[in-house]
Amino acid sequence: MVSFETALIENSISELMLVPKSDIHTHGGKGGRIKYFAEWANTSIEASEQPFEDLIDMQNWFNSNIKIHDNSIVGYLKRVEAKRVEAAFAQAKEDNIVVLALSFGIGVIDDLGGIDKFISTLNYLNKTFAPETKYYPELSFSREDDVNEACDRLDEILSKNWFKSIDICGNELTKPIKNFQKIYRKAQGYGVKLKAHVGVYGK
Ligand SMILES: [Zn+2]
Numbered sequence: 001m002v003s004f005e006t007a008l009i010e011n012s013i014s015e016l017m018l019v020p021k022s023d024i025h026t027h028g029g030k031g032g033r034i035k036y037f038a039e040w041a042n043t044s045i046e047a048s049e050q051p052f053e054d055l056i057d058m059q060n061w062f063n064s065n066i067k068i069h070d071n072s073i074v075g076y077l078k079r080v081e082a083k084r085v086e087a088a089f090a091q092a093k094e095d096n097i098v099v100l101a102l103s104f105g106i107g108v109i110d111d112l113g114g115i116d117k118f119i120s121t122l123n124y125l126n127k128t129f130a131p132e133t134k135y136y137p138e139l140s141f142s143r144e145d146d147v148n149e150a151c152d153r154l155d156e157i158l159s160k161n162w163f164k165s166i167d168i169c170g171n172e173l174t175k176p177i178k179n180f181q182k183i184y185r186k187a188q189g190y191g192v193k194l195k196a197h198v199g200v201y202g203k
Helices: 004-009 013-018 034-040 055-065 076-094 106-111 115-129 147-158 177-189
Strands: 021-027 097-105 138-142 165-169
Touching (some): 076 097, 076 106, 076 115, 106 115, 106 147, 138 147, 138 177, 165 177
Parallel strands (some): 097 138, 138 165
């Protein structure tokens, strides 16, 4: 096996995949291959022909090509969300990711049936699809979130001592980061790592 650096210089994806490595930031529902999900959904999903202009463009593509497969059939949303997470773990195994921080918003916790069911589903997917990968769960917030509502859910979620970090993503220009201070203070009390996206949308 060549080193990670050599594989990068040689632009060799296959060698890069072989090197044991960490992936310390992946959004839970977006970490898998399109093909993995499309085969399960029994459909074909074409990758975008053009490079994305920006993250808004990428999110729009995601909504109209991936999220479109969510629907309101009872129980289906739960299966489709779980399948996207399964795809992310399967990809981590294929890419030889030995340390993985996969992040989830509160909405996904609710879609998967609440915090206890969410934790058992995630533990199951980790154990089944990437058993050698050490998983560090991350709870993510959006700048668009209602801060009080999110803060009210924090004790219920972090008291399980399962999440190892929190993060905030979304458009930096939506709300001042100061609004989220109480979330970070509360999370700090649980001893989790505190992270934040910056410079993603805002210029
Ligand atoms: Zn991100």
